[in-house]
Amino acid sequence: MNWQIKKIDKLEADQLEQDLLEKMSDISHILHTQKYEHLFVARNEYHVVGIGVGWVNEFHPTAMYFRIFISDRAQDADRMADAIFHQIKLATVHQDKWIWAGSESDESMSTFLIRNGFRLIRKTYMPTLQMNDIQKHFKNVEKADNYISLKELLNNTEMKQSFFTLLKETYTATHQVNPVNNYSLEEWEDILLNDAPDQEHSLISHDYHCIDGFIMMHPVDSRHYEVGWLGISESTEPTLLRRLLKKQLESLSEKGVATLALEVDTTDWHAMKLFSFIDVETGEAWETYILQ
Structure with a gap:
């Protein structure tokens, strides 16, 4: 393992690879307003290669919502995603469930979710x-x-x-x-x-x-x-x-x-x-x- 996970307070965009910025675009509002509870990064010697974000939706306060993003250049991506989620789980205090919501085209996360025991509860179509x-x-x-x-x-x-x-x-x-x-x-x-x-x-x-x-x-x-x-x-x-x-x-x-x-x-x-x-x-x- 040539990377380490650390909790941070804020992401600096100039420290991130372009592929990570693009992958995070649909939660950019959460990152820009810093309306998150937990923010973890995985770094190798030179770059941030993985990011985990956890936040609470006031409309559904009993769940910790989260997303995980792994850079295309990351080695051992599956293990990294699991390790980031483990840190989010450990940091969760007041919620009793974890929610992931994203595009069904994200095949790597679909594999992660199945591997970690998640179940599909809803699909939303927006034609x-x-x-x-x-x-x-x-x-x-x-x-x-x-x-x-x-x-x-x-x-x-x-x-x-x-x-x-x-x-x-x-x-x-x-x-x-x-x-x-x-x-x-x-x-x-x-x-x-x-x-x-x-x-x-x-x-x-x-x-x-x-x-x-x-x-x-x-x-x-x-x-x-x-x-x-x-x-x-x-x-x-x-x-x-x-x-x-x-x-x-x-x-x-x-x-x-x-x-x-x-x-x-x-x-x-x-x-x-x-x-x-x-x-x-x-x-x-x-x-x-x-x-x-």
Whole structure:
């Protein structure tokens, strides 16, 4: 073994090889803001050849999230990855599980995860579709009739409480393996609004002031939107979401939106059902693994 592992406080980009910088690009925001709990580097005589980062997601505080990056020039890469993870595990105090989330195309990490006893808990697909192509699948769908916009709902105390209760319930139901933090309804409202949904085009269905379904929409730019959180109550037919989306597709198209990005988790049966008209699983997935 010609490398040693050391815990450090901060990474200096000018000390890193280009291949490591490229591999770490999807967590660069965590590194730049230093919102990590643990940072380990493996060094040989001349270079940093491995990096391990561990951080806590406030939304799911019982897990230690982590990523490990090994340079292409590193020798004994498998052993190095295992040794870095061992240090992250030893440093973990308040969490009882470890979460890795990344691209399924990262074959070396897939091997590492299997070798260390992780199990796959979720795949997330994020296709971007042309608005015209989506609308073809909704030609024979009736538009929802009993709905209000998020902007209107926020001014109705009774309906607002019903909505955020359903939002909390649907999210919690799809994240049982890695539980969500115990937020109040007021905190759920802050979380949603901080994510900047389009309050005019995010729609909520109701039945005599009782919320039974919702789909949030988020603008990326004037021509491109993302579908956000969605869900229905237990007693509601899944077809309600198709009817609600039909209305949103029409209004967004009139607004000039040309493309729509989806985020479909395999643990979110509402989203899987709503977007079953496309084969989302043909695209590359973002995978989440857990070790407990």
